[in-house]
Amino acid sequence: MSAVIIARHARTPAERFKDAAWVAFVALLLGIPMVGLTTVDEGGALTVQTRFGMLGAFVGASFAGRFIFRWIMDQIRNRRAAKPPVAKIDRTPQAIKVIGWAVLGASITLPIVFSENRYVIDTATTVLIYVMLGWGLNVVVGLAGLLDLGYVAFYAVGAYTYALLFSHFGWTFWEALLVAGAMAAAFGILLGYPILRLRGDYLAIVTLGFGEIIRVILVNWTELSNGPNGIGSIPRPTLFGLPFERNPAEGTQSFATFFGLEFSGMHRIIFLYYLILVLALLTNVFVARLRKLPVGRAWEALREDEIACKAMGMNVTNVKLSAFAIGAMLGGFAGVFFAARQGFISPESFTFTESATILAIVVLGGMGSQLGVVLAALVLVLLPELGRNFSEYRMLLFGTAMVLIMVWKPGGLLASREPTIRLRQAATEGGEA
């Protein structure tokens, strides 16, 4: 502990030396069993041998490393302290806008650049599903401030609604999309009612339970959901009735024949990518618009102070239910897409881990920030993918990265909040309020 305190104020060479000596001492303590002693197999018997040379090098390296590290850190700190404080302004909304447009441009051109790389487009599609889920959950957690640990339930409701509507009534993707959204919204209200009076930890526990209830029902209600075996051969979405198949049914045209293209499996992959991109963008525009309407402001006010909301004459019940319903509906849409993309769903896809991942995306992105969700989804989906080379250390790296992000940016990647109304607007079109 004292080493840490000394390190904080390390300025003079003597202090730095002392700090590094401390670290070297700790390294020595740790190093004796780990480096200094080793076992050697001598004619079938294990004997302990000492490696003082290596231990010395280890301790020396720790000393030098700490010394240099402190020196660099102090240099950085001094430079930062030397700058006038005025220079540190919040990232301007303009800069965020530029990043937003850049991300949008990149996501539109991605399938063109990687048109032959199925892995890249598949991964990007997964990212977009999480972006959409993140935006949906952002309404509940980021804007309304209601901690929901069971969001995956609505994702499941959407996916199963489509799967069941198809297997019983032969509904197509587009027909099922709206119904599944409505179904998920209904479940959102169903969850919303019993938890109206709960906040914080208690709310989190009940939503966690709700998520599990839905999954357990799907596992056990075999007549409805086919239990753990799941539902398969869910049809892929079509482009205005044009399927993406090599051999379309008699008398119909497929996408490839209609446009006179040679059939390629990549068409469907790219189509699915653009489909989720459009769905996600619609979600974004929808939520961004809502945020500027009285209902959106009411959500944010609710997050800030529920009692004040009541004092303002707000019907807190309706505000909460609307947040749950709309968040759930967006999750439902994403679920339909998920079912259509996978072609097969089972309760295994809707475990608590999914809820946790989506929640992590919202929190890591900076609660309430739309672009933050995108960046966090990129980090959370791509990190484990990139980490594949590190095989068993993959999740370790992933965890470390998350801890580092939260240490470095405790409010999330984009913590600054964009006002819903600006001064100029107030003077000219404030009447819309």
Added chain:
Amino acid sequence: MMLHMEGVHAHYGHIHALRGVDVTVQVGEIVTLIGANGAGKSTLMMSLFGKPGASSGRIVFDGEDITRVPSHLISRRGIAIVPEGRRIFPRMTVLENLLMGTAFADPANFNADIKRVYAMFPILEERASQRAGTLSGGEQQMLAIGRALMSRPKLLLLDEPSLGLAPIYIKRIFQIIRELNTEHGMTVLLVEQNAHHALRVAHRGYVLQHGEIVLAGTGQELLESPEVRAAYLEGGH
């Protein structure tokens, strides 16, 4: 008569917080409720809003019985409250906070109302696009009052507006309350622990003790009353 509470009882679970309270506020008056911690001052104000609802008795506002009206509908009838501890929305801007006060007001009045509030509190206009949480305590209190005024209330309730403020702001807040009353004709019901300031600004006052009104009179009468002096004005208050 703006507000009339008649024999109002209220409970928190088993705790009998209000024991038959009669309070009247006339149009254009500043009425203050003073009393020690736990006397029931805030409960009385909350009962007006139906949380906790009056278990017996009657609350009449502007000629209508509001005893059983749901909480969120009461403020829409023209009662605005500045809650205890200000309760502004800290991460939203000052302008957004003011906007929240208008949630159920006629949007056509917005421009006029915001000009009025800005004229009263120029600091709010200066800080309009700043996060409300970055304001000082006194500025936040002004914001809370401004927010309440945005809904064009007939009756303004102020719950401990001087709580936790620097002395200079306490003075300013009471000055604002008086201005609101004299210049804008606002009817005010003021709940305060700071009995001295409250009674000086109020036309009439009530002293609440253990959920009952033990004294009533004009502000001046109460200021001079030996019981009030002994209990609330001397000995540390």
